[in-house]
Amino acid sequence: MTMKTLTAAAAAAALLALPGHANVVAQRQSAPAPGNDVVRVLPVRGNIWMINAGGSNIVASIGKDGVLLVDTGGAAMSEKLLAALQQLNRAVTATGMPQKSCVGVVQGCSWWNSSTFLPATAAPAAPKPIVGIVNTSFDADHMGGNVAVSAAGRSHVGIAPLDAWIMAHEKAPSHQPKSSPLPPAAGPSEAYEGDSFKLNFFNGEGVVLWHMPAAHTDGDTIVQFRGSEVLAAGDVLNMTSYPVIDVEKGGSIDGVVKALNWILDVAVVEHMMEGGTLIIPGHGRLTDSADVAYYRDMVTIMRDRVRAAVKKGMTLQQIKAAKITRDYDGRFGKTSYTPDMFIEAVYKSCSCAKS
Numbered sequence: 001m002t003m004k005t006l007t008a009a010a011a012a013a014a015l016l017a018l019p020g021h022a023n024v025v026a027q028r029q030s031a032p033a034p035g036n037d038v039v040r041v042l043p044v045r046g047n048i049w050m051i052n053a054g055g056s057n058i059v060a061s062i063g064k065d066g067v068l069l070v071d072t073g074g075a076a077m078s079e080k081l082l083a084a085l086q087q088l089n090r091a092v093t094a095t096g097m098p099q100k101s102c103v104g105v106v107q108g109c110s111w112w113n114s115s116t117f118l119p120a121t122a123a124p125a126a127p128k129p130i131v132g133i134v135n136t137s138f139d140a141d142h143m144g145g146n147v148a149v150s151a152a153g154r155s156h157v158g159i160a161p162l163d164a165w166i167m168a169h170e171k172a173p174s175h176q177p178k179s180s181p182l183p184p185a186a187g188p189s190e191a192y193e194g195d196s197f198k199l200n201f202f203n204g205e206g207v208v209l210w211h212m213p214a215a216h217t218d219g220d221t222i223v224q225f226r227g228s229e230v231l232a233a234g235d236v237l238n239m240t241s242y243p244v245i246d247v248e249k250g251g252s253i254d255g256v257v258k259a260l261n262w263i264l265d266v267a268v269v270e271h272m273m274e275g276g277t278l279i280i281p282g283h284g285r286l287t288d289s290a291d292v293a294y295y296r297d298m299v300t301i302m303r304d305r306v307r308a309a310v311k312k313g314m315t316l317q318q319i320k321a322a323k324i325t326r327d328y329d330g331r332f333g334k335t336s337y338t339p340d341m342f343i344e345a346v347y348k349s350c351s352c353a354k355s
């Protein structure tokens with residue numbers, strides 16, 4: 001079944017057919033908005049692909065060592081995601097890697113279409129397995145596909161074949177409500193602690209996980225592909241809305257600003273043009289350091305406005321009523337994460353002298 005013939009209804013039916021534990025994750029994941037239930041694939045650079053599934057970004061490294069994924073999107077999109085991945089994986093295996101950068105004047109940049117590879121896919125080679133998954137956070141829109149995607153993959157410890165491994169910072173899965181604990185198959189099979197973790201060399205490049213403390217949550221990870229010069233930022237960077245700060249899960253405005261500054265420290269600019277280090281946000285379009293700098297400035301300005309308002313003795317209600325985000329709301333305030341929700345999270349988590 002191709003991704004084109006898989007209807008939303010069929011995907012929903014397939015989802016309902018999933019056994020026990022997967023359903024728990026599925027229930028937590030609200031269905032994608034109408035028209036937002038498609039999978040789109042963008043070649044980024046080298047072995048790295050950006051996959052947008054139902055509005056969540058997934059990053060795939062595809063090559064001789066197999067497939068490594070950063071995040072798995074929402075549970076409702078798993079079937080379509082796996083179909084798209086298999087198609088892409090087959091095409092990449094058949095044509096050889098790596099591809100060139102899609103960014104910049106020379107190459108141009110467009111969503112990938114399987115017909116790009118039609119001549120080469122006439123005699124497809126067996127696609128490589130999905131080996132592992134790294135989760136940037138344990139939000140349902142980023143790990144909702146863990147069970148299905150891991151089960152479709154294959155890794156080895158010694159000689160025994162296992163499902164694809166799942167890795168996250170140790171704090172990422174720690175906030176599950178007691179009423180609906182995380183099914184074991186969705187949780188990390190390995191968790192790292194501390195500031196960073198080096199994965200093995202994968203598909204010809206170093207892959208490093210960096211912990212961003214107390215940002216979107218307290219367990220956020222940014223994944224750095226050091227050969228391709230690509231960062232998978234997760235939800236500390238969101239091109240569709242203000243950064244979602246989950247205060248209940250240990251997130252904070254100061255941590256988000258720090259994480260964005262970290263990205264800018266690490267990212268390298270390409271002189272006078274788009275490009276350089278490419279940064280894939282949790283949601284929305286592919287970015288480079290200029291985009292991140294704009295976003296960092298916006299977030300910092302918002303924090304400073306809240307700080308100044310608190311200093312003046314304004315209450316949260318008064319700050320919300322003052323509409324201090326108004327000049328950015330047209331760009332970032334149009335999703336279900338409203339400006340008021342953002343202001344409240346900034347107010348609650350900022351290092352502001354509240355009386």
Ligand SMILES: [Zn+2]
Nearest residue numbers: 139141235282
């Ligand atoms: Zn998200």
